[in-house]
Amino acid sequence: MVNIKELQASIGETPILKGLNLEIKPGEVHAIMGPNGSGKSTLASVLAGREDYEVTGGAVDFEGQDLLEMDATERARSGLFLAFQYPVEIPGVSNINFMRAAVNGKREHDGLEPIKGKDFLNLVKEKASLVELDGRLRNRSVNEGFSGGEKKRNEIFQMAMLEPRFAVLDETDSGLDIDALRIVANGVNAMRSPDRSFLVITHYQRLLDYIVPDFVHVLVDGKIVLSGDKDLALKLEEKGYDWIKEDVIA
Amino acid sequence: MTGTAEPIVMDLKRAPNVHAATQAKGEALRAALAAQRTGTGLAAEQLDALPVPHRRVERWKHTPVAGFWSTPEAPSVQTIEAAGSEACPVPGLHAYRMVFVNGTFDAKASDLPVHNGVRCEPISMSDADAGSQGPLESTDWFAALNQAFATEGMKLHVAKGVILDRPLLVHHHTSGENNANFMRHDIHIEANAQVELIHWSTASDSSTGMVNIMTHMSVESGAVVALDKVQDEAGSLQHLAFEQINQAQSSQVRVHTGTIQGNWVRNDLNFRLNGEGCETVLNGFFLPKGKEFVDNHTTVDHRAAHCNSSEQYQGILYGTSSGVFNGKVFVRPHAQQTNAYQQNGNILVTDKATINAKPELEIYADDVKCSHGCTIGQFDEEALFYARSRGIGEKEAKAMLVHAFIGDVLEGFAVAEVRMEVEHRLAIKHGWDTWNDTLESA
Ligand SMILES: Nc1ncnc2c1ncn2[C@@H]1O[C@H](COP(=O)(O)OP(=O)(O)OP(=O)(O)O)[C@@H](O)[C@H]1O
Ligand SMILES: [Mg+2]
Numbered sequence: 001m002v003n004i005k006e007l008q009a010s011i012g013e014t015p016i017l018k019g020l021n022l023e024i025k026p027g028e029v030h031a032i033m034g035p036n037g038s039g040k041s042t043l044a045s046v047l048a049g050r051e052d053y054e055v056t057g058g059a060v061d062f063e064g065q066d067l068l069e070m071d072a073t074e075r076a077r078s079g080l081f082l083a084f085q086y087p088v089e090i091p092g093v094s095n096i097n098f099m100r101a102a103v104n105g106k107r108e109h110d111g112l113e114p115i116k117g118k119d120f121l122n123l124v125k126e127k128a129s130l131v132e133l134d135g136r137l138r139n140r141s142v143n144e145g146f147s148g149g150e151k152k153r154n155e156i157f158q159m160a161m162l163e164p165r166f167a168v169l170d171e172t173d174s175g176l177d178i179d180a181l182r183i184v185a186n187g188v189n190a191m192r193s194p195d196r197s198f199l200v201i202t203h204y205q206r207l208l209d210y211i212v213p214d215f216v217h218v219l220v221d222g223k224i225v226l227s228g229d230k231d232l233a234l235k236l237e238e239k240g241y242d243w244i245k246e247d248v249i250a
Numbered sequence: 251m252t253g254t255a256e257p258i259v260m261d262l263k264r265a266p267n268v269h270a271a272t273q274a275k276g277e278a279l280r281a282a283l284a285a286q287r288t289g290t291g292l293a294a295e296q297l298d299a300l301p302v303p304h305r306r307v308e309r310w311k312h313t314p315v316a317g318f319w320s321t322p323e324a325p326s327v328q329t330i331e332a333a334g335s336e337a338c339p340v341p342g343l344h345a346y347r348m349v350f351v352n353g354t355f356d357a358k359a360s361d362l363p364v365h366n367g368v369r370c371e372p373i374s375m376s377d378a379d380a381g382s383q384g385p386l387e388s389t390d391w392f393a394a395l396n397q398a399f400a401t402e403g404m405k406l407h408v409a410k411g412v413i414l415d416r417p418l419l420v421h422h423h424t425s426g427e428n429n430a431n432f433m434r435h436d437i438h439i440e441a442n443a444q445v446e447l448i449h450w451s452t453a454s455d456s457s458t459g460m461v462n463i464m465t466h467m468s469v470e471s472g473a474v475v476a477l478d479k480v481q482d483e484a485g486s487l488q489h490l491a492f493e494q495i496n497q498a499q500s501s502q503v504r505v506h507t508g509t510i511q512g513n514w515v516r517n518d519l520n521f522r523l524n525g526e527g528c529e530t531v532l533n534g535f536f537l538p539k540g541k542e543f544v545d546n547h548t549t550v551d552h553r554a555a556h557c558n559s560s561e562q563y564q565g566i567l568y569g570t571s572s573g574v575f576n577g578k579v580f581v582r583p584h585a586q587q588t589n590a591y592q593q594n595g596n597i598l599v600t601d602k603a604t605i606n607a608k609p610e611l612e613i614y615a616d617d618v619k620c621s622h623g624c625t626i627g628q629f630d631e632e633a634l635f636y637a638r639s640r641g642i643g644e645k646e647a648k649a650m651l652v653h654a655f656i657g658d659v660l661e662g663f664a665v666a667e668v669r670m671e672v673e674h675r676l677a678i679k680h681g682w683d684t685w686n687d688t689l690e691s692a
């Protein structure tokens with residue numbers, strides 16, 4: 001589904017990703033953990049097509065296509081989704097109009113007519129219930145004045161609306177209370193399927209109790225330095241990252 | 251009125267500031283006009299005394315006048331039919347209509363209100379003589395030029411308590427080259443009357459020259475007036491619009507100014523709140539592109555207590571366009587418990603676009619609430635990326651942000667058909683396929 005090879009990316013003159021390799025097969029859930037500032041969100045942004053980052057080397061194959069050749073809109077329409085670590089507020093643009101434009105963008109790409117108003121509203125109802133998103137939030141401006149947890153739920157709601165093939169969740173668990181964490185995780189689990197893959201960025205093992213990953217990777221200083229199964233997350237929770245820096249990298 | 255014996259700073263006369271070359275050009279234009287047309291016989295002394303505007307005159311600092319000085323020609327056409335245009339620029343609008351083509355009243359294209367208590371006629375057919383229009387309140391040379399040469403326009407009188415059943419559209423159309431079209435609208439709304447007015451200006455692709463429109467409005471106590479003003483002129487005109495609106499006690503006036511298209515536009519909108527309890531709203535948007543220039547100068551003069559004024563101007567500047575916003579708010583010594591709000595937001599889409607924005611508040615009363623804010627920025631890149639990451643195209647994402655940025659102003663237009671046509675025209679000009687028509691009601 002996604003094959004990342006020797007990916008290097010910089011912001012300005014500063015290299016952040018320094019030769020990152022990762023292959024994700026259809027249906028798999030991969031988790032990425034790693035210290036603050038190690039490049040996790042940078043990886044997510046580069047995959048989503050943020051232009052602030054310059055890709056200086058490597059390649060990313062997304063279902064047989066050269067992902068790095070596509071712009072952000074095309075990537076999304078081709079089935080890539082990023083749940084932002086910090087979802088953006090857009091005052092004056094209602095959540096529901098925003099989502100309709102997004103859904104219709106994808107439909108255009110798939111050669112379909114714009115969705116009918118009634119069908120759209122039914123879809124919204126169905127998907128909002130998946131993450132128990134308060135109905136009132138739908139008509140408000142995108143993320144404006146949403147609490148931290150509401151923003152994260154809204155990300156998962158958007159994901160559910162767009163039904164991506166590959167979703168990157170960047171710290172979707174941060175800022176969620178215990179109940180919300182379970183709700184969001186259930187929303188993600190409901191979307192797991194043999195032809196949909198996930199890359200889950202998190203600092204906490206707790207999320208991975210709910211969304212059980214097939215693989216766990218440790219990102220340090222722009223590279224994946226260690227990979228394992230879900231037990232690796234438990235070990236990281238217990239021991240932190242210092243032992244990796246000492247044992248593995250040295 | 252103010253109770254102060256001494257004139258306060260805002261009233262002080264400034265020494266005339268003359269720029270010899272510009273002065274000569276202005277005087278040549280005036281002489282050419284005087285040779286060609288009858289004029290009103292008014293304002294000669296003011297014109298003698300006022301400097302022709304140039305960059306060293308405070309209110310014209312960022313407003314280039316170089317395009318004004320071509321020798322005017324007599325208009326080639328005088329009817330909307332001959333100009334090959336539409337009498338009503340707003341599809342589906344059910345309104346009374348006065349059409350002026352190159353400054354001449356087009357009776358055939360017009361549909362004057364027939365309504366009890368409403369007198370509406372072109373100045374040329376009015377039995378009240380032109381001299382009744384009162385003294386010039388503006389100290390602007392171009393305004394004085396209007397007063398000297400505007401022999402046509404609308405005379406509107408709405409009697410006490412009358413509610414006009416439909417909006418009244420005044421359509422100015424310009425075509426042909428080297429125009430010097432002067433119009434003067436005199437509007438008198440008596441106590442507790444209510445009207446919705448639309449001023450819509452259009453022009454043909456090849457039109458050049460000056461359009462100079464002066465609107466005088468006297469709004470008596472308890473009257474309610476909305477004015478939707480839309481400028482959508484092709485060609486390369488210099489468009490000047492002066493509005494002097496005097497409000498009596500407890501009257502309400504809302505003016506919305508939308509500049510969709512215009513080579514060079516200067517709006518000079520002035521309110522005087524003379525009685526207590528006035529409500530004043532003045533909002534506007536401007537979206538110039540290419541080399542267009544749009545200037546909004548506004549003044550709200552709080553002369554009485556307990557008045558509220560609210561002002562919001564939003565500009566989005568594309569290409570190498572430029573804009574000016576100057577918003578003056580005066581609160582006179584006795585205008586206690588004034589509530590004055592002013593906001594001006596600007597987005598520069600390119601690094602070649604410019605805006606000169608200046609809020610000016612002069613407050614001489616102590617028990618008042620005045621706030622103002624002014625922002626100049628770019629499109630919110632984070633928001634754009636967020637939208638694109640959801641599969642929304644860049645153009646559509648930008649259109650969404652534009653809609654959000656001017657949405658409050660658009661909402662405020664009084665006549666729904668006007669608002670819809672404004673959105674439609676903006677979409678055509680900027681190549682947006684869709685406006686996100688709202689679903690909330692669905
Ligand atoms: N726009 C930027 N300008 C300058 N430096 C940046 C920018 N974005 C990221 N960086 C730097 O790149 C490095 C990696 O940042 P990134 O956000 O990818 O880390 P992260 O692993 O997601 O951290 P966290 O766990 O705190 O979310 C950091 O040192 C950060 O300061
Ligand atoms: Mg991060």
